[in-house]
Amino acid sequence: MPVQPILRLGTRRSPLAMAQAHEARARLCAAHGWDESAVELVPVVASGDKVQDRPLAEIGGKALWTRELDQWLVEERIDAAVHSMKDVETIRPDVIAIAAILPRADKADRLLGAASIAEIPAGARVGTSAPRRAAQLLHLRPDVTVVGIRGNVATRMAKLKAGEAHATFLAAAGLDRLGEDDVGVRLDPQVWLPAPAQAAIGIECRRDDARTRELLAGIDHVKSHAEIAAERRLLEGLGGSCSSPIAALSRISAGRIELNAAIFSPDGTVRIADAAEFEVGDDQAPLELARTLLNNAPPEVAEHFGEAT
Numbered sequence: 096m097p098v099q100p101i102l103r104l105g106t107r108r109s110p111l112a113m114a115q116a117h118e119a120r121a122r123l124c125a126a127h128g129w130d131e132s133a134v135e136l137v138p139v140v141a142s143g144d145k146v147q148d149r150p151l152a153e154i155g156g157k158a159l160w161t162r163e164l165d166q167w168l169v170e171e172r173i174d175a176a177v178h179s180m181k182d183v184e185t186i187r188p189d190v191i192a193i194a195a196i197l198p199r200a201d202k203a204d205r206l207l208g209a210a211s212i213a214e215i216p217a218g219a220r221v222g223t224s225a226p227r228r229a230a231q232l233l234h235l236r237p238d239v240t241v242v243g244i245r246g247n248v249a250t251r252m253a254k255l256k257a258g259e260a261h262a263t264f265l266a267a268a269g270l271d272r273l274g275e276d277d278v279g280v281r282l283d284p285q286v287w288l289p290a291p292a293q294a295a296i297g298i299e300c301r302r303d304d305a306r307t308r309e310l311l312a313g314i315d316h317v318k319s320h321a322e323i324a325a326e327r328r329l330l331e332g333l334g335g336s337c338s339s340p341i342a343a344l345s346r347i348s349a350g351r352i353e354l355n356a357a358i359f360s361p362d363g364t365v366r367i368a369d370a371a372e373f374e375v376g377d378d379q380a381p382l383e384l385a386r387t388l389l390n391n392a393p394p395e396v397a398e399h400f401g402e403a404t
């Protein structure tokens with residue numbers, strides 16, 4: 096048993112973040128033949144975890160999920176940090192590298208509280224704080240009322256049960272990782288598009304830390320990494336973030352990526368969708384798709400995106 100851990104792995108403290116950190120540790124230990132004690136999990140409180148009762152878009156801070164872990168990385172208090180890639184900003188500090196993406200889980204959202212989008216009762220209150228879920232829902236069901244709902248997965252399930260909303264959405268990946276396999280109804284991701292980078296766990300480290308980068312390269316899942324790179328590149332082209340109503344789904348096969356994307360007006364009245372197919376590693380094609388979407392968007396949609404000015 097090593098006395099000193101080989102790798103200090105930073106993570107947020109929520110049950111989902113801890114489950115993801117355990118998965119990352121298990122994969123590292125399996126790949127390198129290590130005992131569990133080789134990877135020390137270091138829980139760090141993120142700014143986003145300190146505020147549970149207001150929509151994050153309203154708090155307006157940047158990097159709510161990454162700021163503290165970035166700082167711990169830079170200060171060399173940890174060697175690597177685990178993230179839900181969905182929550183990681185498009186533009187990262189130069190000193191930080193995304194060194195590994197784990198095999199991606201189910202990209203779908205699940206609907207809780209109703210059997211389908213069509214069966215949500217007329218005029219119902221639907222809880223979500225995600226602009227993408229709100230706009231996509233209002234596009235299909237302009238009659239419902241979207242209400243904010245925040246907190247970790249268990250909190251949101253409890254709020255639903257307590258009647259704060261008739262229905263809500265959660266990512267299948269998060270529910271599955273928490274063992275909540277039969278909660279909710281899976282929404283076909285080709286019809287109800289997920290968020291860019293949904294269902295992907297990423298591990299970051301300092302760009303100049305060759306030792307850690309090599310250890311993490313040993314568990315990088317190349318296919319999932321290529322999908323995440325394409326989806327994040329689309330976000331970059333849109334000048335978007337997790338607070339923009341952007342949905343995307345990529346599928347990779349035989350070295351090619353098919354990327355479907357949609358942008359919305361926040362109230363859901365406008366939906367602009369398009370798709371592109373390109374070779375893995377083509378980092379211009381997702382930018383071109385972004386440009387096409389923005390060119391086709393009316394000003395009231397384009398104004399919510401960075402490059403639209």
Ligand SMILES: NCc1[nH]cc(CCC(=O)O)c1CC(=O)O
Pocket residue numbers: 179180181182264265266267268269292293294295296
């Ligand atoms: N926004 C919070 C968040 N970030 C990642 C996940 C789920 C796990 C994943 O997508 O990898 C969730 C919860 C949710 O959207 O239901």
